[in-house]
Amino acid sequence: xxxxxxxxxxxxxxxxxxxxxxxxxxxxxxxxxxxxxxxxxxxxxxxxxxxxxxxxxxxxxxxxxxxxxxxxxxxxxxxxxxxxxxxxxxxxxxxxxxxxxxxxxxxxxxxxxxxxxxxxxxxxxxxxxxxxxxxxxxxxxxxxxxxxxxxxxxxxxxxxxxxxxxxxxxxxxxxxxxxxxxxxxxxxxxxxxxxxxxxxxxxxxxxxxxxxxxxxxxxxxxxxxxxxxxxxxxxxxxxxxxxxxxxxxxxxxxxxxxxxxxxxxxxxxxxxxxxxxxxxxxxxxxxxxxxxxxxxxxxxxxxxxxxxxxxxxxxxxxxxxxxxxxxxxxxxxxxxxxxxxxxxxxxxxxxxxxxxxxxxxxxxxxxxxxxxxxxxxxxxxxxxxxxxxxxxxxxxxxxxxxxxxxxxxxxxxxxxxxxxxxxxxxxxxxxxxxxxxxxxxxxxxxxxxxxxxxxxxxxxxxxxxxxxxxxxxxxxxxxxxxxxxxxxxxxxxxxxxxxxxxxxxxxxxxxxxxxxxxxxxxxxxxxxxxxxxxxxxxxxxxxxxxxxxxxxxxxxxxxxxxxxxxxxxxx
Amino acid sequence: xxxxxxxxxxxxxxxxxxxxxxxxxxxxxxxxxxxxxxxxxxxxxxxxxxxxxxxxxxxxxxxxxxxxxxxxxxxxxxxxxxxxxxxxxxxxxxxxxxxxxxxxxxxxxxxxxxx
Numbered sequence: 001x002x003x004x005x006x007x008x009x010x011x012x013x014x015x016x017x018x019x020x021x022x023x024x025x026x027x028x029x030x031x032x033x034x035x036x037x038x039x040x041x042x043x044x045x046x047x048x049x050x051x052x053x054x055x056x057x058x059x060x061x062x063x064x065x066x067x068x069x070x071x072x073x074x075x076x077x078x079x080x081x082x083x084x085x086x087x088x089x090x091x092x093x094x095x096x097x098x099x100x101x102x103x104x105x106x107x108x109x110x111x112x113x114x115x116x117x118x119x120x121x122x123x124x125x126x127x128x129x130x131x132x133x134x135x136x137x138x139x140x141x142x143x144x145x146x147x148x149x150x151x152x153x154x155x156x157x158x159x160x161x162x163x164x165x166x167x168x169x170x171x172x173x174x175x176x177x178x179x180x181x182x183x184x185x186x187x188x189x190x191x192x193x194x195x196x197x198x199x200x201x202x203x204x205x206x207x208x209x210x211x212x213x214x215x216x217x218x219x220x221x222x223x224x225x226x227x228x229x230x231x232x233x234x235x236x237x238x239x240x241x242x243x244x245x246x247x248x249x250x251x252x253x254x255x256x257x258x259x260x261x262x263x264x265x266x267x268x269x270x271x272x273x274x275x276x277x278x279x280x281x282x283x284x285x286x287x288x289x290x291x292x293x294x295x296x297x298x299x300x301x302x303x304x305x306x307x308x309x310x311x312x313x314x315x316x317x318x319x320x321x322x323x324x325x326x327x328x329x330x331x332x333x334x335x336x337x338x339x340x341x342x343x344x345x346x347x348x349x350x351x352x353x354x355x356x357x358x359x360x361x362x363x364x365x366x367x368x369x370x371x372x373x374x375x376x377x378x379x380x381x382x383x384x385x386x387x388x389x390x391x392x393x394x395x396x397x398x399x400x401x402x403x404x405x406x407x408x409x410x411x412x413x414x415x416x417x418x419x420x421x422x423x424x425x426x427x428x429x430x431x432x433x434x435x436x437x438x439x440x441x442x443x444x445x446x447x448x449x450x451x452x453x454x455x456x457x458x459x460x461x462x463x464x465x466x467x468x469x470x471x472x473x474x475x476x477x478x479x480x481x482x483x484x485x486x487x488x489x490x491x492x493x494x495x496x497x498x499x500x501x502x503x504x505x506x507x508x509x510x511x512x513x514x515x516x517x518x519x520x521x522x523x524x525x526x527x528x529x530x531x532x533x534x535x536x537x538x539x540x541x542x543x544x545x546x547x548x549x550x551x552x553x554x555x556x557x558x559x560x561x562x563x564x565x566x567x568x569x570x571x
Numbered sequence: 572x573x574x575x576x577x578x579x580x581x582x583x584x585x586x587x588x589x590x591x592x593x594x595x596x597x598x599x600x601x602x603x604x605x606x607x608x609x610x611x612x613x614x615x616x617x618x619x620x621x622x623x624x625x626x627x628x629x630x631x632x633x634x635x636x637x638x639x640x641x642x643x644x645x646x647x648x649x650x651x652x653x654x655x656x657x658x659x660x661x662x663x664x665x666x667x668x669x670x671x672x673x674x675x676x677x678x679x680x681x682x683x684x685x686x
Contacts, residue, residue, distance in 0.1 A: 200593075200596075201593040201653070201660060202598065203657050203658065203660075203661040204661070205661055218654070218657050219654070222650055222653040222654050222657065223654070225646050226646070226647070226650060325635075325637075325640065326636055326637035326639070328639050328640060328643070373643075374574075374636055374643070374644060376574070377574050377575075377644070378636075378640070378643070378647070381644065381648065382647070384654075385647065385650060385651070388650075388654060
């Protein structure tokens with residue numbers, strides 16, 4: 001569209017103003033994108049990066065619990081133990097003998113092949129989940145030997161941090177708000193970005209501000225389907241928490257109401273307790289029939305209200321690998337029986353859920369978010385897209401400062417210089433500092449002595465402690481030095497991790513690879529790759545400073561300082 | 572279809588497709604050839620090849636993962652391929668073009684398989 005000079009001038013003037021109302025629609029969106037993006041970018045980067053790592057939760061846990069490796073190998077070699085009938089009988093008699101009063105018994109008789117462990121679970125007096133392992137060849141309770149296995153949260157730390165920042169429901173709400181802000185930033189970013197299709201494949205390297213903008217645009221535009229999906233499904237998973245009005249109108253407020261709601265949602269087949277005693281019948285016929293009806297091997301047998309005539313027996317199935325590959329909804333099959341009459345109350349086929357279409361939709365959405373489907377290939381796709389999304393947030397917040405290093409915009413009046421300084425420091429700590437904290441968490445796993453009390457808390461303390469230190473460091477020294485030193489620390493910690501693991505565990509990276517333990521090898525290889533990326537970022541910074549050092553003596557940033565390239569986005 | 576083969580084919584086809592769409596644009600055509608203007612016939616052909624290759628990438632995905640997961644996988648692979656194309660064209664446009672040809676040839680069996 002042709003624009004008259006007057007219009008251009010008016011737009012340029014509007015773009016220089018700050019405020020939501022200034023300029024036209026696109027300017028307003030640019031303003032929204034800049035500030036909404038900036039204030040949430042640090043938190044969003046942390047949530048996104050830890051969520052990305054959480055894709056490989058099991059692999060990280062595997063690496064962090066090296067004592068388990070021998071145990072797993074021994075288990076694979078172990079004799080198969082008793083058959084399903086015998087296992088169920090043992091489990092039932094143990095529960096009837098020891099936990100008569102519990103309101104729920106849950107037996108996990110065997111793995112999908114009929115071997116493996118036999119475990120009983122129940123709710124104890126404090127309504128906490130409790131468990132007891134039973135010997136699969138004798139049925140006797142086995143007390144786990146005093147643990148030689150390091151106590152650790154493993155990869156689950158990243159999951160917990162990702163969805164509630166280790167801060168319970170407060171954290172969940174904070175992450176929820178940040179996710180809404182991310183959706184706002186995505187939409188306003190699309191409106192602001194005038195040349196989505198013209199610049200679709202464009203990345204101009206070594207051009208300072210222009211390069212940062214290109215990188216920000218490319219990572220955002222090219223992974224847009226993923227970004228929308230992951231933010232939207234992230235909110236839907238906790239939809240009942242974020243939008244409690246329908247639940248409250250039906251069930252009311254308070255702990256009692258919440259429990260009733262969950263009970264009816266999870267298990268609509270329960271009745272009021274009858275109070276009439278009835279011993280739990282032999283479980284084997286239920287298990288056989290359940291297997292037949294849902295077409296899966298028995299994973300768990302759950303007895304609700306055991307010992308009463310109102311008892312229900314639920315048979316739950318194992319999902320096979322093939323089923324998990326092709327189905328978004330990760331639920332397994334289930335068959336619910338009345339214990340008294342043996343009547344089949346419900347057959348839920350694998351992938352189905354109770355509670356109608358909306359529950360099914362929610363199950364698919366949470367499946368989509370947590371990538372429980374499709375195997376390793378899908379995990380890697382999510383991982384790479386997650387890294388690209390993290391890069392989107394990092395480049396966005398860096399771009400904000402790169403732009404203002406070359407041209408002070410005075411948004412904060414007299415305090416502008418101080419606020420800029422604060423933002424620079426937050427950028428360093430949120431991006432490089434979080435990296436240091438994450439890799440430091442893995443170092444802590446090898447260095448914190450095995451067997452000390454609250455060992456898992458110590459590992460977490462290292463994570464949060466290191467992160468706080470990087471924040472203090474970034475505010476203490478100049479931003480250039482902070483970027484350089486923290487990236488150097490990140491590079492060193494990443495590159496030396498395999499060495500540390502070798503020294504402390506006696507097993508090196510090539511040995512993992514030779515054994516075919518690609519989960520452990522993968523963790524260390526990714527650390528090496530991250531280390532190399534940090535070295536590259538460090539060197540990039542030096543190059544950037546050399547080429548522009550003669551231009552003027554403005555404070556340089558660790559990576560390339562802004563050159564004279566004009567910006568596409570008015571921010 | 573084995574997930575490994577499917578991944579390879581889907582990535583190859585989406586990479587070839589995204590690269591063809593990129594080189595159908597003046598800016599990237601110039602990066603590759605040094606010539607400023609791309610002949611209209613060639614642009615049309617590149618766009619056709621690109622669109623068909625991207626569409627064909629859906630076949631190995633659906634074959635390996637079924638229709639629902641396959642659709643998610645397809646979106647994932649074309650996103651990944653686009654990121655790779657952007658990075659490679661910026662660093663070495665000639666390599667990007669060569670690799671796109673190789674990817675198109677490598678992905679050809681999936682065309683046949685899909686048809």
